Amino acid sequence: xxxxxxxxxxxxxxxxxxxxxxxxHGPEPYYVDLISSIIEKELLSEEEKGFxxxxxxxxxxxxxxxxxxxxxxxxxxxxQVIILKEAQDxxxxxxxxxxxxxxxxxxxxxxxxxxxxxLDSRKKLVKAIRDKGVVFESKKLYDxxxxxxxxxxxxxxGYSIVxxxxxxxxxxxxxxxxxxxxxxxxxxxxxxxxxxxxxxxVERNIGISKDFNNFELQAAIAERDEKKAFGIVHYFGQNPKxxxxxxxxxxxxxxxxxxxxxxxxxxxxxxxxxxGMSNYNVRQYRTAAxxxxxxxxxxxxxxxxxxxMKAKGVEYTGSxxxxxxxxxxxxxx
Numbered sequence: 001x002x003x004x005x006x007x008x009x010x011x012x013x014x015x016x017x018x019x020x021x022x023x024x025h026g027p028e029p030y031y032v033d034l035i036s037s038i039i040e041k042e043l044l045s046e047e048e049k050g051f052x053x054x055x056x057x058x059x060x061x062x063x064x065x066x067x068x069x070x071x072x073x074x075x076x077x078x079x080q081v082i083i084l085k086e087a088q089d090x091x092x093x094x095x096x097x098x099x100x101x102x103x104x105x106x107x108x109x110x111x112x113x114x115x116x117x118x119l120d121s122r123k124k125l126v127k128a129i130r131d132k133g134v135v136f137e138s139k140k141l142y143d144x145x146x147x148x149x150x151x152x153x154x155x156x157x158g159y160s161i162v163x164x165x166x167x168x169x170x171x172x173x174x175x176x177x178x179x180x181x182x183x184x185x186x187x188x189x190x191x192x193x194x195x196x197x198x199x200x201x202v203e204r205n206i207g208i209s210k211d212f213n214n215f216e217l218q219a220a221i222a223e224r225d226e227k228k229a230f231g232i233v234h235y236f237g238q239n240p241k242x243x244x245x246x247x248x249x250x251x252x253x254x255x256x257x258x259x260x261x262x263x264x265x266x267x268x269x270x271x272x273x274x275x276g277m278s279n280y281n282v283r284q285y286r287t288a289a290x291x292x293x294x295x296x297x298x299x300x301x302x303x304x305x306x307x308x309m310k311a312k313g314v315e316y317t318g319s320x321x322x323x324x325x326x327x328x329x330x331x332x333x
Contacts, residue, residue, distance in 0.1 A: 002139065003152050006031055009134060010038055018043060018079075019133040020104040023126065025087075025114035026138035030177035035136065036113045040083050043109060052080040058089030063096040070100060070108045079107045087114040094125060101128035141177070143254075144277045146170045150180065154197065159188060161197040163280045167215045168199060171251070172208045212236070214243075214251045221252075222288035226332055233328055237321030245320040249308040249327070256292075256301050259285055263294040303330035 012018060018039065024032040044053055052074045056066065066084065074080040087094060094114070104110065112129075118137055119126050129135050141149055147166035154161050173179050183206055187197055190205055199210035210216075212235040220229035236243035258275050262285045265274055271282045292300065307327050310316035316323075 002031060003149070003156075005136060006035060007156075009035055009136060013039055013043055018109045020106055020109060021101055021129050021133035022109075022111045023114065023119065023129045023133070023135045024112065024138065025136075026118045026140075027116055028138040028140045028177065029115045030181065031136065031138035032113050032115050033178070036083055036085070036111050039081065039109065039111050043081055044077065044079075048074075048077040049081075051075040052077045053083075054080070055083045055085060058084065058086040061090075063090065063093050067097070067100045070110050071105050072108075074107050079109055081109045081111070083111045083113065085113050087112045088116060094119070095123050098124040098128050101125055101132060104132055141175060142276060143170065143175055144275075144281070146175060146180070148278065149177070150184065153181065153184060154188075157188060158193045159191075159195065159197060162199060163278075164210075164215065165197050165199045165202045168202050168208050168210065168213055169206070171214050172206070209235075212243075214248055217248070218251065218255050219284060221255075221328075221331060222284045222291065224291045224332060226328075229328055229332065230325070233324035234321075237319070237324045240320055245311045245323055246308065248324070249304055249311060252327070252331070253301065253304045253308070255288075256297055256304065259288050259292065260294065260297050260301065262286075262289055263297065300331050303327070 009022075022035070022039070024035050026032065040053070040055065054069060056069070061084070066082070070082055072080065084090075094112075097112075100110075121127075126135060147163060147170055150166045150169060151161055169180060169183065173183060187201065187205055191197070191201060202208050203210040212232050217229060217232045217236075220232060233248075236245070236248065258277075261275060262268070262271055265271055268286070271277075271285065272279050275282070275285070277285075304327070307323055307330070310318075311320060311323055
Protein backbone atom coordinates (compact mmCIF):
# COMPACT_ATOMS: atom_id res chain seq x y z
CA UNK A 1 0.00 0.00 0.00
CA UNK A 2 1.11 3.57 -0.69
CA UNK A 3 1.22 4.44 3.00
CA UNK A 4 3.84 1.76 3.69
CA UNK A 5 5.94 2.92 0.74
CA UNK A 6 5.76 6.50 1.99
CA UNK A 7 6.88 5.39 5.44
CA UNK A 8 9.99 3.75 3.97
CA UNK A 9 10.88 6.89 2.00
CA UNK A 10 10.36 9.15 5.01
CA UNK A 11 12.30 6.84 7.30
CA UNK A 12 15.32 6.93 4.97
CA UNK A 13 15.19 10.73 4.84
CA UNK A 14 14.91 11.08 8.60
CA UNK A 15 17.76 8.66 9.18
CA UNK A 16 20.01 10.79 6.97
CA UNK A 17 20.11 8.42 4.00
CA UNK A 18 18.20 10.20 1.24
CA UNK A 19 18.37 9.20 -2.41
CA UNK A 20 20.14 11.66 -4.75
CA UNK A 21 17.01 12.08 -6.86
CA UNK A 22 13.28 11.57 -6.31
CA UNK A 23 10.44 11.50 -8.80
CA UNK A 24 7.11 11.96 -7.01
CA HIS A 25 4.33 11.77 -9.56
CA GLY A 26 0.74 10.68 -10.05
CA PRO A 27 -2.88 11.90 -9.95
CA GLU A 28 -3.09 12.08 -6.12
CA PRO A 29 -1.29 15.27 -4.98
CA TYR A 30 -1.45 14.45 -1.25
CA TYR A 31 1.56 12.12 -1.12
CA VAL A 32 3.59 14.22 -3.56
CA ASP A 33 3.14 17.23 -1.28
CA LEU A 34 3.69 15.21 1.89
CA ILE A 35 7.02 13.65 0.89
CA SER A 36 8.44 16.79 -0.70
CA SER A 37 7.38 18.82 2.36
CA ILE A 38 9.13 16.43 4.77
CA ILE A 39 12.34 16.55 2.71
CA GLU A 40 12.12 20.34 2.50
CA LYS A 41 11.54 20.79 6.24
CA GLU A 42 13.63 18.05 7.80
CA LEU A 43 16.62 17.00 5.71
CA LEU A 44 18.75 20.10 6.38
CA SER A 45 19.14 22.07 9.59
CA GLU A 46 17.90 25.66 9.65
CA GLU A 47 21.50 26.89 9.44
CA GLU A 48 22.22 24.74 6.39
CA LYS A 49 19.09 25.76 4.49
CA GLY A 50 20.22 29.34 3.90
CA PHE A 51 22.90 28.40 1.36
CA UNK A 52 21.95 24.84 0.48
CA UNK A 53 18.23 24.64 -0.11
CA UNK A 54 16.44 25.93 -3.18
CA UNK A 55 12.75 25.71 -4.10
CA UNK A 56 12.02 26.09 -7.80
CA UNK A 57 8.77 26.02 -9.80
CA UNK A 58 8.28 24.36 -13.15
CA UNK A 59 6.76 27.43 -14.77
CA UNK A 60 9.79 29.57 -13.85
CA UNK A 61 12.79 27.38 -14.61
CA UNK A 62 14.54 25.86 -17.62
CA UNK A 63 15.99 22.36 -17.54
CA UNK A 64 19.53 23.66 -18.21
CA UNK A 65 19.31 26.01 -15.22
CA UNK A 66 17.96 23.22 -13.03
CA UNK A 67 20.82 20.91 -13.99
CA UNK A 68 23.39 23.65 -13.37
CA UNK A 69 21.92 24.23 -9.91
CA UNK A 70 21.90 20.49 -9.17
CA UNK A 71 25.59 20.15 -10.09
CA UNK A 72 26.61 22.92 -7.70
CA UNK A 73 28.49 21.82 -4.57
CA UNK A 74 26.98 22.51 -1.14
CA UNK A 75 28.42 25.20 1.11
CA UNK A 76 29.49 24.18 4.61
CA UNK A 77 27.08 21.24 4.58
CA UNK A 78 27.20 17.60 3.44
CA UNK A 79 24.50 18.12 0.81
CA GLN A 80 22.20 20.58 -0.89
CA VAL A 81 18.46 20.11 -1.47
CA ILE A 82 16.56 21.24 -4.56
CA ILE A 83 12.77 20.95 -4.61
CA LEU A 84 11.22 21.31 -8.05
CA LYS A 85 7.53 22.01 -7.42
CA GLU A 86 4.80 21.94 -10.06
CA ALA A 87 7.15 19.96 -12.30
CA GLN A 88 4.20 19.07 -14.54
CA ASP A 89 4.59 22.55 -16.03
CA UNK A 90 7.79 21.20 -17.62
CA UNK A 91 5.99 18.25 -19.23
CA UNK A 92 7.33 19.01 -22.72
CA UNK A 93 10.97 19.24 -21.73
CA UNK A 94 11.33 17.24 -18.52
CA UNK A 95 12.80 14.20 -20.27
CA UNK A 96 15.88 16.36 -20.93
CA UNK A 97 16.73 15.69 -17.27
CA UNK A 98 17.52 12.06 -18.15
CA UNK A 99 21.30 12.57 -18.65
CA UNK A 100 21.57 14.17 -15.20
CA UNK A 101 19.42 11.42 -13.63
CA UNK A 102 21.73 8.79 -15.07
CA UNK A 103 24.65 10.33 -13.18
CA UNK A 104 23.22 12.49 -10.36
CA UNK A 105 25.42 14.65 -8.18
CA UNK A 106 25.98 12.60 -4.98
CA UNK A 107 25.92 15.70 -2.76
CA UNK A 108 22.59 16.93 -4.17
CA UNK A 109 19.10 15.75 -3.30
CA UNK A 110 16.82 16.68 -6.19
CA UNK A 111 13.07 16.26 -5.64
CA UNK A 112 10.81 16.38 -8.70
CA UNK A 113 7.20 16.97 -7.59
CA UNK A 114 5.12 16.16 -10.67
CA UNK A 115 1.45 16.42 -9.63
CA UNK A 116 -1.98 15.44 -10.99
CA UNK A 117 -0.64 13.04 -13.62
CA UNK A 118 1.98 10.34 -13.98
CA LEU A 119 5.00 10.25 -16.21
CA ASP A 120 5.18 7.43 -18.72
CA SER A 121 7.25 4.67 -17.11
CA ARG A 122 8.86 4.00 -20.50
CA LYS A 123 10.48 7.42 -20.53
CA LYS A 124 14.24 7.47 -20.27
CA LEU A 125 14.03 9.86 -17.31
CA VAL A 126 11.79 7.55 -15.28
CA LYS A 127 14.02 4.55 -15.94
CA ALA A 128 17.12 6.52 -14.93
CA ILE A 129 15.59 7.76 -11.68
CA ARG A 130 14.33 4.29 -10.82
CA ASP A 131 17.90 3.02 -11.27
CA LYS A 132 19.67 5.80 -9.33
CA GLY A 133 17.05 7.13 -6.95
CA VAL A 134 13.38 6.77 -5.96
CA VAL A 135 10.27 6.80 -8.12
CA PHE A 136 7.01 7.06 -6.20
CA GLU A 137 3.68 6.96 -8.01
CA SER A 138 0.90 8.61 -6.01
CA LYS A 139 -2.31 6.88 -7.08
CA LYS A 140 -5.85 8.00 -6.38
CA LEU A 141 -7.68 5.88 -3.84
CA TYR A 142 -11.05 4.38 -4.68
CA ASP A 143 -13.88 5.49 -2.42
CA UNK A 144 -14.12 2.04 -0.84
CA UNK A 145 -10.43 2.28 0.15
CA UNK A 146 -10.79 5.55 2.04
CA UNK A 147 -12.15 4.23 5.37
CA UNK A 148 -9.24 1.78 5.62
CA UNK A 149 -6.80 4.58 4.71
CA UNK A 150 -8.26 6.70 7.53
CA UNK A 151 -7.89 3.80 9.95
CA UNK A 152 -4.25 3.26 8.98
CA UNK A 153 -3.33 6.94 9.21
CA UNK A 154 -4.83 7.14 12.69
CA UNK A 155 -3.26 3.85 13.80
CA UNK A 156 0.19 5.20 12.94
CA UNK A 157 -0.45 8.05 15.38
CA GLY A 158 -1.89 5.93 18.16
CA TYR A 159 -5.61 6.37 17.51
CA SER A 160 -8.44 4.15 16.31
CA ILE A 161 -11.77 4.93 14.67
CA VAL A 162 -15.21 3.33 14.62
CA UNK A 163 -16.14 2.20 11.07
CA UNK A 164 -19.25 4.38 11.01
CA UNK A 165 -17.20 7.45 11.96
CA UNK A 166 -14.78 6.75 9.10
CA UNK A 167 -17.70 6.44 6.67
CA UNK A 168 -19.12 9.75 7.91
CA UNK A 169 -15.81 11.49 7.18
CA UNK A 170 -15.60 9.98 3.69
CA UNK A 171 -19.15 10.99 2.84
CA UNK A 172 -18.71 14.54 4.14
CA UNK A 173 -15.19 15.21 2.83
CA UNK A 174 -15.09 13.13 -0.35
CA UNK A 175 -11.84 11.64 -1.66
CA UNK A 176 -9.63 14.68 -1.05
CA UNK A 177 -6.89 13.15 1.12
CA UNK A 178 -5.50 16.53 2.13
CA UNK A 179 -8.89 17.66 3.41
CA UNK A 180 -9.43 14.37 5.27
CA UNK A 181 -5.95 14.61 6.79
CA UNK A 182 -6.61 18.16 7.99
CA UNK A 183 -9.80 17.09 9.74
CA UNK A 184 -8.10 14.07 11.31
CA UNK A 185 -5.38 16.36 12.67
CA UNK A 186 -8.05 18.58 14.23
CA UNK A 187 -9.66 15.57 15.88
CA UNK A 188 -6.33 14.32 17.22
CA UNK A 189 -5.67 17.70 18.81
CA UNK A 190 -8.95 17.51 20.65
CA UNK A 191 -8.87 13.99 22.04
CA UNK A 192 -6.27 12.05 24.07
CA UNK A 193 -3.93 9.69 22.26
CA UNK A 194 -5.25 6.15 22.20
CA UNK A 195 -8.90 7.17 22.28
CA UNK A 196 -11.21 5.78 19.63
CA UNK A 197 -12.84 8.33 17.32
CA UNK A 198 -16.60 7.77 17.45
CA UNK A 199 -19.49 9.17 15.39
CA UNK A 200 -20.33 11.39 18.36
CA UNK A 201 -16.83 12.91 18.34
CA VAL A 202 -17.03 13.51 14.59
CA GLU A 203 -20.45 15.12 14.95
CA ARG A 204 -19.38 17.35 17.83
CA ASN A 205 -16.04 18.49 16.43
CA ILE A 206 -16.49 18.51 12.66
CA GLY A 207 -20.16 19.31 12.36
CA ILE A 208 -21.32 16.16 10.59
CA SER A 209 -24.62 14.80 11.88
CA LYS A 210 -24.26 11.20 13.05
CA ASP A 211 -27.98 10.56 12.47
CA PHE A 212 -28.75 12.53 9.31
CA ASN A 213 -26.27 11.62 6.61
CA ASN A 214 -26.11 9.48 3.48
CA PHE A 215 -24.43 6.65 5.37
CA GLU A 216 -27.44 6.39 7.70
CA LEU A 217 -29.84 6.82 4.78
CA GLN A 218 -28.20 3.94 2.92
CA ALA A 219 -28.40 1.77 6.04
CA ALA A 220 -32.10 2.61 6.53
CA ILE A 221 -32.84 1.80 2.89
CA ALA A 222 -30.93 -1.47 3.10
CA GLU A 223 -33.04 -2.47 6.11
CA ARG A 224 -36.27 -1.08 4.57
CA ASP A 225 -36.72 1.15 7.61
CA GLU A 226 -39.18 3.59 6.03
CA LYS A 227 -39.68 5.75 9.11
CA LYS A 228 -35.96 6.38 9.54
CA ALA A 229 -35.34 6.88 5.81
CA PHE A 230 -38.15 9.41 5.37
CA GLY A 231 -36.97 11.26 8.49
CA ILE A 232 -33.48 11.57 7.01
CA VAL A 233 -34.63 12.82 3.59
CA HIS A 234 -36.97 15.30 5.28
CA TYR A 235 -33.92 16.67 7.09
CA PHE A 236 -31.98 16.73 3.80
CA GLY A 237 -34.80 18.66 2.14
CA GLN A 238 -34.66 21.26 4.91
CA ASN A 239 -30.87 21.55 4.59
CA PRO A 240 -30.15 21.33 0.84
CA LYS A 241 -26.82 23.15 0.96
CA UNK A 242 -25.35 20.64 3.41
CA UNK A 243 -27.00 17.68 1.71
CA UNK A 244 -27.23 18.24 -2.06
CA UNK A 245 -29.58 15.87 -3.84
CA UNK A 246 -27.06 15.12 -6.59
CA UNK A 247 -24.67 13.70 -4.02
CA UNK A 248 -27.40 11.48 -2.62
CA UNK A 249 -28.47 10.20 -6.05
CA UNK A 250 -24.84 9.41 -6.88
CA UNK A 251 -24.42 7.47 -3.62
CA UNK A 252 -27.73 5.62 -4.09
CA UNK A 253 -26.85 4.77 -7.69
CA UNK A 254 -23.51 3.35 -6.54
CA UNK A 255 -25.20 1.39 -3.76
CA UNK A 256 -27.83 -0.26 -5.96
CA UNK A 257 -25.35 -0.90 -8.77
CA UNK A 258 -23.16 -2.82 -6.31
CA UNK A 259 -26.26 -4.55 -4.94
CA UNK A 260 -27.01 -5.77 -8.45
CA UNK A 261 -23.47 -7.14 -8.67
CA UNK A 262 -23.91 -8.80 -5.27
CA UNK A 263 -27.06 -10.53 -6.51
CA UNK A 264 -25.15 -11.80 -9.54
CA UNK A 265 -22.36 -13.37 -7.48
CA UNK A 266 -22.42 -17.15 -7.46
CA UNK A 267 -20.17 -17.36 -4.41
CA UNK A 268 -21.38 -14.72 -1.94
CA UNK A 269 -18.52 -15.56 0.44
CA UNK A 270 -16.19 -13.76 -1.98
CA UNK A 271 -18.26 -10.58 -2.06
CA UNK A 272 -15.64 -8.52 -0.25
CA UNK A 273 -13.00 -9.12 -2.93
CA UNK A 274 -15.44 -9.02 -5.86
CA UNK A 275 -17.05 -5.73 -4.85
CA GLY A 276 -13.92 -4.11 -3.40
CA MET A 277 -15.32 -3.42 0.04
CA SER A 278 -14.76 -4.37 3.66
CA ASN A 279 -16.59 -7.23 5.37
CA TYR A 280 -18.25 -4.56 7.49
CA ASN A 281 -19.97 -3.15 4.38
CA VAL A 282 -20.74 -6.56 2.89
CA ARG A 283 -23.11 -7.23 5.78
CA GLN A 284 -25.23 -4.28 4.67
CA TYR A 285 -25.43 -5.62 1.12
CA ARG A 286 -26.42 -9.03 2.41
CA THR A 287 -29.31 -7.43 4.29
CA ALA A 288 -30.31 -5.30 1.30
CA ALA A 289 -30.28 -8.32 -1.03
CA UNK A 290 -32.90 -10.01 1.14
CA UNK A 291 -35.11 -6.90 0.94
CA UNK A 292 -34.65 -5.99 -2.73
CA UNK A 293 -34.87 -8.78 -5.34
CA UNK A 294 -32.82 -8.35 -8.52
CA UNK A 295 -35.82 -7.19 -10.60
CA UNK A 296 -36.62 -4.51 -8.02
CA UNK A 297 -32.99 -3.38 -7.97
CA UNK A 298 -33.05 -2.98 -11.75
CA UNK A 299 -36.17 -0.80 -11.56
CA UNK A 300 -34.69 1.26 -8.72
CA UNK A 301 -31.53 2.01 -10.73
CA UNK A 302 -33.73 3.32 -13.57
CA UNK A 303 -35.72 5.48 -11.14
CA UNK A 304 -32.54 6.96 -9.62
CA UNK A 305 -31.35 7.95 -13.11
CA UNK A 306 -34.68 9.68 -13.79
CA UNK A 307 -34.60 11.61 -10.51
CA UNK A 308 -30.96 12.55 -11.06
CA MET A 309 -31.93 14.11 -14.40
CA LYS A 310 -34.82 15.98 -12.74
CA ALA A 311 -32.43 17.25 -10.08
CA LYS A 312 -30.31 18.68 -12.89
CA GLY A 313 -33.35 20.57 -14.22
CA VAL A 314 -34.36 18.25 -17.05
CA GLU A 315 -38.14 18.61 -17.45
CA TYR A 316 -38.55 19.52 -13.79
CA THR A 317 -38.96 22.83 -11.98
CA GLY A 318 -40.08 21.67 -8.54
CA SER A 319 -38.18 21.50 -5.27
CA UNK A 320 -35.45 19.06 -4.39
CA UNK A 321 -37.31 18.33 -1.14
CA UNK A 322 -40.11 16.79 -3.20
CA UNK A 323 -37.61 14.87 -5.30
CA UNK A 324 -36.13 13.36 -2.15
CA UNK A 325 -39.56 12.00 -1.24
CA UNK A 326 -40.08 10.72 -4.78
CA UNK A 327 -36.71 8.99 -4.65
CA UNK A 328 -37.65 7.08 -1.50
CA UNK A 329 -41.09 6.20 -2.80
CA UNK A 330 -39.52 4.73 -5.93
CA UNK A 331 -37.01 2.76 -3.86
CA UNK A 332 -39.11 1.50 -0.96
CA UNK A 333 -42.64 1.05 -2.32
